[in-house]
Amino acid sequence: MWWILVAVAAALGYWLLTRPHKYWLKKGVKQGNPAFIFGESWAKMTQKQSFPEMVEMVYNMHPNTRYLGFYQFLLPTLVLKDPDLIKQITVKDFDHFVDHQPFVPEDSDPLWSNNLLALTGKRWREMRATLSPAFTSRKMKYMFALISQSGEQFVNYFLKKNEDVITVEMKDxxxxxxxxxxxxxxxxxxxxxxxxxxxxxxxxxxxxxxFSSVWKNFKFFLYFLAPKLSELFKVKFFSEEVSNFFTNLIKTNIQSREKHGIVRPDMIHLLLEARKNRLKHEESHSIQDTGFATVEEDEFTKNAKKIERVMTDQDITSQALVFFFAGFETVSSLMSLMSYELALNPDVQDKLVQEVDETLGTCNGKITYEGLFGMKYMDMVVSETLRKWPNTVITDRICTKPYTIEAKHPDEKPLHLEKNTTIWIPTFAIHRDPEYYPEPERFDPERFNDENKANIKPYTYLPFGVGPRNCIGSRFALLETKILFFYILSHFRIVPVQKTPIPLVLCKKQFNLNAEKGFWLGLKRRCKI
Structure with a gap:
């Protein structure tokens, strides 16, 4: 008799676990063939496929569709493919899609849940409006000298080495x-x-x-599959050691500045100014912007009401920490991939080196903010790197109130989205779509020359996200990337070495863009005449 109960229980369990994978079929949305429990994530979880490859695979499941459905494990997710639909959802009807998919339960880790990336609804609007003046072009010029100092320090380290070609693992x-x-x-x-x-x-x-440790990966699974359980046990995103280090660092730094009246051109100063409500949008048309890939601050957030309560030290720590969290990994990946492309495309590097030398002459041997952002070819190279290798492989939104996508094609019917439906914008796949970028695997900065960039279809170039919830730090990321490559190419050429992986194979163990065998390249001293 017991075996009948076991069989019934097994059948019921199987039905409960396969039922979610029929969600999109019931709504008349095309979907793939999701694996039991894992959905389309099976190949990624078994490390047979990198995350970008998974995204591209999902995107191509049903050609000629505006959207399609897939499953993150048991979670139904709608993938937007049509640029006009992306604009509609992320810009025109943004008030229905304000939030990101929750990553860490709100009460589990206050240091994480109070940062701009994790905040939702009214709290996000207020914090974004408060912080956005700190990331304008004028404020980037304010921090230019500090970043330039780090660029010189980086290059001087390698100039001291007595080698003609220095083999370097670029990512590290x-x-x-x-x-x-x-x-x-x-x-x-x-x-x-x-x-x-x-x-x-x-x-x-x-x-x-x-993100490679077993414990960190276990926490991700727990956040995703059992958020209530991780919230109950207060499973924190940051370890106690990390939280205490950065919290104490910010606290003592603020106390020292306020006690001694220290003013320093950095982010803590700008956050303290935001706390005092002294930051305002002060864009000047005489100051050049940071490039084609820069995302503009939307009027939605420019005009939003700033936070009325006083920002606490923990608020400031949270913002500084997510700034670190985002910049530490994504910017180093962008730089690694740009160096790889320059090494494998010497004709591109030749043109960029020529522009570096010309700019250095124009600036009398010392790079300036205006000189850096007058470099058109530098911007083309960075823009193409972000096209081929966007740091934001996907960006997401949550439907915060019921919404209907009206039918546009004969094979569609109105699609009613329920509250909390997850939306994906597959940036990596869109940037690799030959309809928008012919020969997408080819590295071609000329896509972004003055003539060609005007023909790029809107909402098909999204390296820093899209709409009011785009990346607030795009200017900063572009600034530090351009500064560093200016200093590197002033003294070195980047060349392939014996350990350089050709072709590049993406790491399957991580979700970010990384090379399976590392970014091994050479820095070859330039012979200047």
Missing amino acids: SFTRFANDVIANTAFGVECDSLVDQKNEFFLMGKEATD
């Missing part, structure tokens, strides 16, 4: 540079992570952004 080196920039500009701490390989700031940063 660029991560150390990004660490020093963020330490200097966001936390008021000066360090040299290439010289002092185990400085505390770098080690804490690695710990905060390490």
